[in-house]
Amino acid sequence: MKTKNVSIFLIFSMLAAMIVVSCDDFLDIEPQLAVSDDAVYDSHDGVLNALYGAWDRTAGPQLYAGSSIFFSDLLASSGQIAWSGTFIQYEQMEGKNMDPNSGNIAAIWNRSYWIIDLVNNVLDNLDVVNEDVRPIVEGEARFIRGILYFELVRLFGRAYTDGDPAVNPGVPLVLTPTAGITDADFRPRETVANVYASLINDLVSSRNLLAGFTTYGANNGRATASTAAAFLSRVYMTMENWEAAANQASFVVENFEGYGALRNTPRQAYNNDSYTTEDVFMIIQDATSNAGQANDGIGTFFASLDGYGRSDIDIKPMHLAMFEEGDLRALIDTVPDAVDIGDINRMLYLGVGRKAGRIQTSKWGKHDANINVIRLAEMILIRAEANFRNGSSIGAQPLNDINAIRLRAGVGAWDNLTLEMIREERYREMCFEGRLMEDVRRFREDVVIPEGPADAGTVLPWNSPRMVLPIPQREIDVNPNLVQNEAYN
Numbered sequence: 001m002k003t004k005n006v007s008i009f010l011i012f013s014m015l016a017a018m019i020v021v022s023c024d025d026f027l028d029i030e031p032q033l034a035v036s037d038d039a040v041y042d043s044h045d046g047v048l049n050a051l052y053g054a055w056d057r058t059a060g061p062q063l064y065a066g067s068s069i070f071f072s073d074l075l076a077s078s079g080q081i082a083w084s085g086t087f088i089q090y091e092q093m094e095g096k097n098m099d100p101n102s103g104n105i106a107a108i109w110n111r112s113y114w115i116i117d118l119v120n121n122v123l124d125n126l127d128v129v130n131e132d133v134r135p136i137v138e139g140e141a142r143f144i145r146g147i148l149y150f151e152l153v154r155l156f157g158r159a160y161t162d163g164d165p166a167v168n169p170g171v172p173l174v175l176t177p178t179a180g181i182t183d184a185d186f187r188p189r190e191t192v193a194n195v196y197a198s199l200i201n202d203l204v205s206s207r208n209l210l211a212g213f214t215t216y217g218a219n220n221g222r223a224t225a226s227t228a229a230a231f232l233s234r235v236y237m238t239m240e241n242w243e244a245a246a247n248q249a250s251f252v253v254e255n256f257e258g259y260g261a262l263r264n265t266p267r268q269a270y271n272n273d274s275y276t277t278e279d280v281f282m283i284i285q286d287a288t289s290n291a292g293q294a295n296d297g298i299g300t301f302f303a304s305l306d307g308y309g310r311s312d313i314d315i316k317p318m319h320l321a322m323f324e325e326g327d328l329r330a331l332i333d334t335v336p337d338a339v340d341i342g343d344i345n346r347m348l349y350l351g352v353g354r355k356a357g358r359i360q361t362s363k364w365g366k367h368d369a370n371i372n373v374i375r376l377a378e379m380i381l382i383r384a385e386a387n388f389r390n391g392s393s394i395g396a397q398p399l400n401d402i403n404a405i406r407l408r409a410g411v412g413a414w415d416n417l418t419l420e421m422i423r424e425e426r427y428r429e430m431c432f433e434g435r436l437m438e439d440v441r442r443f444r445e446d447v448v449i450p451e452g453p454a455d456a457g458t459v460l461p462w463n464s465p466r467m468v469l470p471i472p473q474r475e476i477d478v479n480p481n482l483v484q485n486e487a488y489n
Contacts, residue, residue, distance in 0.1 A: 041125040048129070051137060054118040054144050055222065059283040061297040062111040064373050067104065068151050069298050069434030075467050076436040079450035080319040084355065085301075085312030095453030096460060100470035100488050104296065108155070109472050112148045113174065119145045121177045139209030143223035146202030147231050149173070153195045155469045156485070159441040160192060160239045162463040169483055170195035188481040189471075196239065203232045220275065221284035221370070226255050230280045230374045233382050238438055242390035249383040250395030252280060256376050259404040266329050266409055266429075269375060271341050271366040280379060283371035298371060302364040302432065304351025305340060309365070311355040313432075315348065320359075322427055328410040329428055332359060341365030361432050377405055377429055385422050398422070405429055419443075437467070 040046050059065055074083065074093045083094040089102040098105065119141040129137050149171070157170040172187035173195055190198075207228035229248045236245035261277040263269045269278050303309025323330035333346040344362045351360045363372075384401035387394055402425055403413040409428070414421065423443050430439075440447060441462050449458045460466055465487035476482050 041121055042128060044128055044130050046128075047122055047125050047137065050118050051122050051141060054115050054122070054141070057111060057115045057118075058144055058148070059221070059371075060111065061295070061300075062107045063148075063151065065283050065285075065371050066296045066298045066301070067108045068155075069432075070296075070301055071108070071155060071469070072434045072437040073432060075469075076440045076447060077450065078318070078446075078448040079316055080322075080431070082314045082316055082450060082452070083312060084314050084358075085310060087312075090312070091452070095449055095455070096447070096464070096466040097453065097455075098470055098488075100473035100476070100484065102470075102472075105469055106472035106474060107296070109152070109475065112152050113172075116145055116148055116174055117178060120175065124177050135209045136213050139206045139213070139228075140223045142202040142209070143206040143228055143231075145175075146199040146206060146228075149195055149199040149202070150231065150235055153192060153199070154238065154438065156471060157192045157195070158465075158468060159463060160196060161441070165193035165196065166191055168192045169485075172482070173198055186479045186481045189483060196235070200232070200235060203228050203235065207232070221282055226252050227281040227374070230379060233379065233386075234374075234438070237382055237386065237442065240389075240442065242386040243392065243394070246383050246386035246390060246392060246394040249379045249386065252379045253376065253383060253395060256280065256379075259380070261376055262380075262404070262408050264408075267345060267347055267362065269377070270363045270372060271369040273369055275370070278376045279370065279372065280374040280376055282373055285368050285370055287368045297367075299364045299367055302361055303341070304349075304353040304355060304358065304360045305338065305365060306353055308340070308367055309351075309353055309360075311351050311353060311358060311360065313360070314355075315359040315361060319431065322424060324411050326410055327428065333362075341369075363432050372433065375433075377408075378433075378435070380404060381422075381426050381429060385419075385426065388417065388419060388422060440467075 041050065057063075061067065071093065073081065074090060075096065077094065083090050085091075087104075089099065089104045092098050092102070122141045123138065123145075126134055126138055152171045158168045162168070168191060169189040170192040171189055173190035174187060175198065178185050206223060207225045210223060210228065211225040229251045233245050233248035233252065236242075236248060256277065263276060263278050269276070272279075275282070299308065300310055301312045304311035320330055329347045331346040331348065333344045333349040335343050335349065336352060338344055338349070338352050341362055344365065347362055348359055349362055350356070351358050380401045383395055384398040387396075387401075388398040399414065399417045402417060402422060405425060407413060423439070426435075426439060430436075439445075444462045446462065447460045447464070447467065449456050449460065465485060468485050468487065470488040471482055471484050476484055
């Protein structure tokens with residue numbers, strides 16, 4: 001039997017379960033600080049429970065229900081949005097002047113490595129999983145590990161195309177079970193190139209493993225061959241591997257049956273309680289999970305409704321100026337007696353909760369609605385841009401893809417296309433969904449520090465070290481092999 005390390009979460013979860021079952025049983029527990037391997041990973045059910053735990057934490061507000069969306073858009077904003085909340089860490093992020101001691105930055109790092117440890121243990125113990133579902137378990141575990149390393153390297157490392165990825169430091173690469181990065185295991189930062197190679201290997205393996213076992217459509221918030229391909233298309237875009245990105249995105253679009261799967265209006269793509277044909281990958285929410293309502297949940301940041309949301313983000317004139325007249329994505333609803341987001345029919349609205357009267361997005365307005373992580377519209381836009389840059393027409397002509405998005409938004413079709421037009425259409429469709437940082441890097445755009453900070457108006461290039469998150473200071477303090485990012489030395 002393989003040696004396994006047990007995550008702290010599982011230790012406490014199992015001890016809590018024992019306490020609930022019987023006080024007498026609890027008294028019989030051996031006085032030790034670890035749960036036996038047999039109790040966690042030595043059975044089919046134990047491994048599956050660990051995988052379920054990994055999924056639950058991946059869906060939390062420190063990742064796809066909050067931080068991974070919010071950090072990107074706040075870091076890369078030049079004034080399209082403004083932070084109006086009270087948390088100093090986010091004010092610093094808007095000003096591109098982060099503190100390595102920030103608890104919010106440490107949270108996404110710690111949560112990611114915690115989950116990676118869970119799935120590493122799952123992958124190390126596949127031999128006890130029933131053979132008929134073993135490929136699914138492996139595929140899902142590799143999927144989780146792959147997407148988490150993508151989040152980590154894109155936030156804590158320089159862009160793949162910024163200098164030499166074979167030299168630039170990425171993040172520690174942990175692919176075997178550990179108790180985390182501890183005094184006994186000081187992992188250095190692996191290169192950006194090696195982190196990308198590892199996560200691509202995981203996502204390709206996931207796609208291949210899941211292809212024979214899952215449908216290409218409804219995913220119920222779990223991995224499928226299509227969700228793996230969707231994340232691969234994002235990865236290849238950051239690497240500027242246009243052909244590979246177009247191929248992966250086209251695979252997804254075709255499996256979702258093309259343009260016809262888009263919702264009738266942009267507004268219908270959000271705040272849904274169940275799967276829709278536009279959902280490539282979403283975080284399942286219900287009345288009891290409420291990740292979007294957590295203190296650092298995405299709805300908490302953006303919503304301004306009676307009893308829901310802090311209205312921390314203001315949408316500014318710079319954002320509205322990006323839209324054509326009549327674009328459904330820029331129309332503003334005024335419903336002063338709105339009870340919930342169901343009363344808002346347009347993509348923007350004047351808030352009725354805290355800081356009432358400010359413009360808010362209706363993309364994030366329902367605490368128990370599913371959270372869009374990847375929509376079909378994004379895959380269509382990726383395919384269009386990748387094909388345009390590559391001079392190809394994999395799956396469709398770029399102009400046809402762009403016009404499918406425009407027609408759904410209520411604006412006219414174009415008869416010609418430029419890279420700048422693609423960029424602007426992508427902004428209009430994908431705003432507030434966590435893709436701004438990658439877009440700024442890919443289009444080599446300058447970022448201007450918005451009003452508020454002392455150095456407001458300062459122009460930063462697309463690859464400024466100030467737009468890379470600092471390695472959490474606690475990790476630097478305990479691990480002598482870690483090096484801090486350039487802007488924080």
